[in-house]
Amino acid sequence: MTDTSAQANDSKADYDGRTPLHLAIQLKAGKCIQQFLQLLRQESNPELIENLKGMFKPYNNIGQTIVHQAVLQRKIHIVKELLQFCNRNNINVLEMEVLGSGKSLLHLAVDNQDYEMQTVIVMSVPKSIHVANYAGSLPFEEREDLQRILSDVEKMKSDKALTDISQEVDDIEQKAT
Numbered sequence: 001m002t003d004t005s006a007q008a009n010d011s012k013a014d015y016d017g018r019t020p021l022h023l024a025i026q027l028k029a030g031k032c033i034q035q036f037l038q039l040l041r042q043e044s045n046p047e048l049i050e051n052l053k054g055m056f057k058p059y060n061n062i063g064q065t066i067v068h069q070a071v072l073q074r075k076i077h078i079v080k081e082l083l084q085f086c087n088r089n090n091i092n093v094l095e096m097e098v099l100g101s102g103k104s105l106l107h108l109a110v111d112n113q114d115y116e117m118q119t120v121i122v123m124s125v126p127k128s129i130h131v132a133n134y135a136g137s138l139p140f141e142e143r144e145d146l147q148r149i150l151s152d153v154e155k156m157k158s159d160k161a162l163t164d165i166s167q168e169v170d171d172i173e174q175k176a177t
Helices: 004-009 020-026 030-041 046-054 066-072 076-088 105-111 115-124 126-130 143-176
Strands: none
Touching: 020 030, 020 066, 030 046, 030 076, 066 076, 066 105, 076 115, 105 115, 105 126, 115 126, 115 143, 126 143
């Protein structure tokens, strides 16, 4: 994986419909995943970004994209970066349901009882709480569960805002000295 344009354009699938990224996430190929995440952080090459956007579209034979795969593998740091890229580049993950069931990313995290993943998804894609699967079920059927996650997301946003403000103050103080 050295040529970034060829690398980002490589969305060929195996007999199970898995792209190299599906396999890297499934097999926990850390070096490959790290290189991909580094590419996602690059913003100066429009052609590369367009190629990377295309890598979010392929579904494997069980109806999952790379984002679904990362959620199911409980790869929080990967999901955060994938969702940040999607948000920056207008990729609507709300339209990426698991084929066959219509489950959203949030449905998968709820099914996995992965509370931290649920929080990351709701924080990155707030509208995900309103997305029903093919059967019409929302990710949070219990009002208490929804209120709990929304409360935690607000707390995390507040903590992040405080951290950002603290960093700004530190930067100002450093410039003053």
